[in-house]
Amino acid sequence: MFENNLLLKSTVVTTSLLLLSACQTEESSGAEKAENFDETTESTTNYEFDYKKISDGVTDFGVVENPNNGPDISFSLSSEINILTEEIDGEDYYFKDLNDNNNLDEFEDWRLDAETRAEALAKELSTDQIAGLMLFSSHESNQADGFTDDQKNYLENDNLRNVLHAGPSDVEDTVTWTNQMQAFVENLGSEEEPMIPVNFSSDPRSTAGETAYDAEGEISRWPSNLGMAATFNPDIMRDFSKMSSEEYRALGITMALGPQIDLATEPRWTRVDGTFGEDSKLAVNMAEAYTNESQSTFDEDGNDLGWGENSIAIMNKHFPGDGPGEGGREAHTFEGKFGIYPGDNFEEHLSIFTEGGMNLSGETEKTASIMTSYSIQVDSEGDVLLGDSPVASAYNPEVLNVLREDNNYEGIVVTDWGVTGENNNEYGEMGASFGYEGTSNEERHFAVIKAGVDMFGGNNDKLPVLAAYNMWEEAYENGELEQSANERFQESAQRIITPLFNVGIFEDPYLDLEESEEIVASNDKVEAGYQAQLDSVVMLKNKNETIKPSEDVTEYEDQTVYIPSTMHTGFEEGAMGPTEPSHGPGMDIEVAEQYFGEVITDTEIINEDGELTGFEQPNNLDNVDLVIIGMESPDNGGNFDHAGLDNDGETYYPISLQYRPYTADGDNVRRESIGGDILEDGTKENRSYYGNTSQIANEYDLDSVLNAVELAEQSEDDIPLVVAMKAKNPVIMSEFENEVDAIVTGFGVSDNALFDIILGKQEPQGLLPVQFPEDMDTVEAQLEDVGRDMNPYIDSEGNSYDFGYGLNYNGIIDDARTEKYK
Numbered sequence: 001m002f003e004n005n006l007l008l009k010s011t012v013v014t015t016s017l018l019l020l021s022a023c024q025t026e027e028s029s030g031a032e033k034a035e036n037f038d039e040t041t042e043s044t045t046n047y048e049f050d051y052k053k054i055s056d057g058v059t060d061f062g063v064v065e066n067p068n069n070g071p072d073i074s075f076s077l078s079s080e081i082n083i084l085t086e087e088i089d090g091e092d093y094y095f096k097d098l099n100d101n102n103n104l105d106e107f108e109d110w111r112l113d114a115e116t117r118a119e120a121l122a123k124e125l126s127t128d129q130i131a132g133l134m135l136f137s138s139h140e141s142n143q144a145d146g147f148t149d150d151q152k153n154y155l156e157n158d159n160l161r162n163v164l165h166a167g168p169s170d171v172e173d174t175v176t177w178t179n180q181m182q183a184f185v186e187n188l189g190s191e192e193e194p195m196i197p198v199n200f201s202s203d204p205r206s207t208a209g210e211t212a213y214d215a216e217g218e219i220s221r222w223p224s225n226l227g228m229a230a231t232f233n234p235d236i237m238r239d240f241s242k243m244s245s246e247e248y249r250a251l252g253i254t255m256a257l258g259p260q261i262d263l264a265t266e267p268r269w270t271r272v273d274g275t276f277g278e279d280s281k282l283a284v285n286m287a288e289a290y291t292n293e294s295q296s297t298f299d300e301d302g303n304d305l306g307w308g309e310n311s312i313a314i315m316n317k318h319f320p321g322d323g324p325g326e327g328g329r330e331a332h333t334f335e336g337k338f339g340i341y342p343g344d345n346f347e348e349h350l351s352i353f354t355e356g357g358m359n360l361s362g363e364t365e366k367t368a369s370i371m372t373s374y375s376i377q378v379d380s381e382g383d384v385l386l387g388d389s390p391v392a393s394a395y396n397p398e399v400l401n402v403l404r405e406d407n408n409y410e411g412i413v414v415t416d417w418g419v420t421g422e423n424n425n426e427y428g429e430m431g432a433s434f435g436y437e438g439t440s441n442e443e444r445h446f447a448v449i450k451a452g453v454d455m456f457g458g459n460n461d462k463l464p465v466l467a468a469y470n471m472w473e474e475a476y477e478n479g480e481l482e483q484s485a486n487e488r489f490q491e492s493a494q495r496i497i498t499p500l501f502n503v504g505i506f507e508d509p510y511l512d513l514e515e516s517e518e519i520v521a522s523n524d525k526v527e528a529g530y531q532a533q534l535d536s537v538v539m540l541k542n543k544n545e546t547i548k549p550s551e552d553v554t555e556y557e558d559q560t561v562y563i564p565s566t567m568h569t570g571f572e573e574g575a576m577g578p579t580e581p582s583h584g585p586g587m588d589i590e591v592a593e594q595y596f597g598e599v600i601t602d603t604e605i606i607n608e609d610g611e612l613t614g615f616e617q618p619n620n621l622d623n624v625d626l627v628i629i630g631m632e633s634p635d636n637g638g639n640f641d642h643a644g645l646d647n648d649g650e651t652y653y654p655i656s657l658q659y660r661p662y663t664a665d666g667d668n669v670r671r672e673s674i675g676g677d678i679l680e681d682g683t684k685e686n687r688s689y690y691g692n693t694s695q696i697a698n699e700y701d702l703d704s705v706l707n708a709v710e711l712a713e714q715s716e717d718d719i720p721l722v723v724a725m726k727a728k729n730p731v732i733m734s735e736f737e738n739e740v741d742a743i744v745t746g747f748g749v750s751d752n753a754l755f756d757i758i759l760g761k762q763e764p765q766g767l768l769p770v771q772f773p774e775d776m777d778t779v780e781a782q783l784e785d786v787g788r789d790m791n792p793y794i795d796s797e798g799n800s801y802d803f804g805y806g807l808n809y810n811g812i813i814d815d816a817r818t819e820k821y822k
Contacts, residue, residue, distance in 0.1 A: 107120040131469065135158065137163045155184060218521040226277060227749055227766075240532065270636065271639065273748060284355045295313065324341060327654065343786035371413075373392075395433075417457040423436075549809060567612065568700075632698055637697070662776050722742040732773055774793045
């Protein structure tokens with residue numbers, strides 16, 4: 001982990017234990033120390049060495065430097081942790097006494113590799129500690145509230161150490177919160193239960209176009225994963241990985257819950273934007289670049305040093321691939337429980353993990369962790385693809401054997417969030433314990449551990465894990481299992497702890513607020529992220545050179561732009577509650593005002609109850625120079641909105657890629673679904689949506705285009721109409737393409753980036769990472785598990801919106817980036 005010339009076993013050392021006996025009158029238990037803990041009170045421990053004192057305004061901590069490139073040792077000044085000193089060749093080296101026993105134990109010696117230390121520490125942990133390590137917290141979204149009693153409770157009483165940071169990227173709030181939590185757990189170490197630091201994780205929080213928590217606060221902004229794929233340039237992904245890892249570490253985040261590397265072979269799936277597209281070669285290249293660079297630290301010359309202070313552990317998801325949900329339905333909720341393989345293409349989906357996310361180059365070797373999918377994998381006949389029973393991936397030992405046995409994977413396997421929750425297959429709830437409905441919470445935990453999983457996503461309670469331990473031991477004693485419960489739990493503990501040693505938080509978990517503020521959203525990162533946004537934008541249409549180079553976009557300061565408004569109906573009910581209706585201009589007006597002298601939009605029509613009923617367009621566009629219409633992909637709903645299932649909980653409807661209502665009555669629509677539960681009478685449930693009609697929440701996006709077209713036609717001037725498509729999925733363009741002059745598509749980019757491309761600040765160079773289909777008939781004909789198998793849309797200019805297509809100022813882009821994918 002760190003470069004030094006220390007000889008571990010052959011060097012004669014003189015040990016000077018400077019702390020415990022000299023500074024404490026009697027030994028305190030971890031529980032007693034936690035009860036008396038106050039981060040504002042400085043410990044009475046007298047450290048007999050020089051150290052730097054740092055404060056974030058809430059937590060005071062000390063930092064002592066080790067010589068010869070050894071790690072810094074940081075420690076709370078309000079805890080009572082001992083710092084051991086060893087003299088080697090006349091120099092003092094420092095180590096944390098994690099178990100408060102005044103001895104330098106193997107797991108405390110940072111000179112040893114992470115695997116050796118983890119193996120040694122796992123043997124010293126109590127069963128309660130290991131049960132706590134197997135928990136991954138529910139979402140923590142309010143760092144501004146500080147360190148709460150609930151958090152203290154699960155850290156101390158449930159021994160939880162893996163915390164999901166799901167709040168804004170506010171540096172001060174995050175730094176003070178993480179330092180408080182680290183100081184608290186540092187105070188819990190004892191000889192019976194060694195201290196374990198907190199491993200903070202995060203879902204993706206750097207996407208420019210998002211509106212959820214991960215877009216709040218200061219952090220550099222980059223395209224979505226699909227936008228990264230649209231660059232067809234793994235070097236941009238490498239830059240992102242390096243820079244975002246530095247930002248994560250400055251926020252105390254040491255593990256990323258991503259990337260999502262599922263192969264997006266089903267264009268209707270609601271999570272396509274989180275993937276690297278539908279081509280396995282491109283996805284492998286992007287996954288490998290992301291994982292390698294994120295888990296590494298680099299010197300000033302760009303040399304890969306392996307694990308280090310800027311590394312974060314990666315969690316590739318969702319094994320073995322959650323892309324081929326039948327009809328595009330999402331497996332967070334029960335209507336999407338079946339991943340189907342009608343094209344017998346399971347191995348290609350698996351390859352993204354085994355080639356791009358596991359068989360890695362460089363010092364870091366394989367990814368630190370892998371998250372399982374929610375779904376049940378079935379073949380073209382609806383029969384279970386792996387194993388004998390229709391159960392979710394986390395419960396299926398045959399699925400996990402593909403990792404453990406077939407690919408020799410010894411990293412952490414984590415369930416997706418809520419997999420062990422009670423699942424009644426009812427509309428309005430999340431539940432993904434597919435195949436284990438009707439079992440107890442304890443039985444579900446036991447089954448997941450038996451399958452080969454190490455951690456439970458979204459679980460804060462260690463009691464069912466301890467119950468699973470007892471169930472395992474009973475089965476072992478009855479001869480049903482070959483491994484004892486203690487051996488099995490220590491096996492998971494070793495896997496879970498290894499990345500914590502690799503990233504160095506046992507030695508140096510605390511954050512210097514001033515340093516973090518300099519790192520997060522630094523100019524170089526912000527500029528690189530914005531450049532990546534520009535590089536990812538795909539120009540699909542450019543009739544009569546509507547979009548052309550501009551030496552200076554300030555030339556538009558004297559012009560007027562019309563930006564139509566749109567509305568979103570929301571969704572009445574979902575597993576996370578209703579999605580509220582929304583409305584407003586299709587592009588950010590404040591951003592538009594940075595470019596144009598005047599920005600006009602529609603006037604809202606409000607009824608006597610204060611409800612929006614529509615928009616009043618301008619009387620004419622006589623003084624308008626340009627129309628820019630912001631659109632989003634047809635919105636069928638998000639991960640928790642039961643997209644594809646009516647709120648009666650029984651009627652399935654088609655997920656659609658067009659704005660106007662689509663009735664699924666064509667020849668290619670399945671009358672009988674491939675996936676389906678076995679009913680009480682022994683028959684198979686039919687989840688077909690044949691004859692039913694789509695439900696699109698933002699159909700008005702199409703109205704905003706057509707209304708603008710009508711207005712422009714009434715004008716005496718030839719006013720260019722440009723569509724700025726904000727895409728999360730492929731879009732059927734036939735409903736409006738021939739009515740507009742230009743179309744640019746961004747995948748998770750800011751409105752600034754779209755304006756800059758439209759106004760000619762940079763020549764477009766993005767390429768489609770997914771096919772845009774001709775119509776819904778070709779969508780129905782394609783196979784959910786097979787990529788690039790649709791008829792692409794051909795526009796009024798004769799261009800085919802196929803994978804790898806994009807325009808620059810000279811026409812269709814044909815460069816070396818696409819050669820390997822042809």
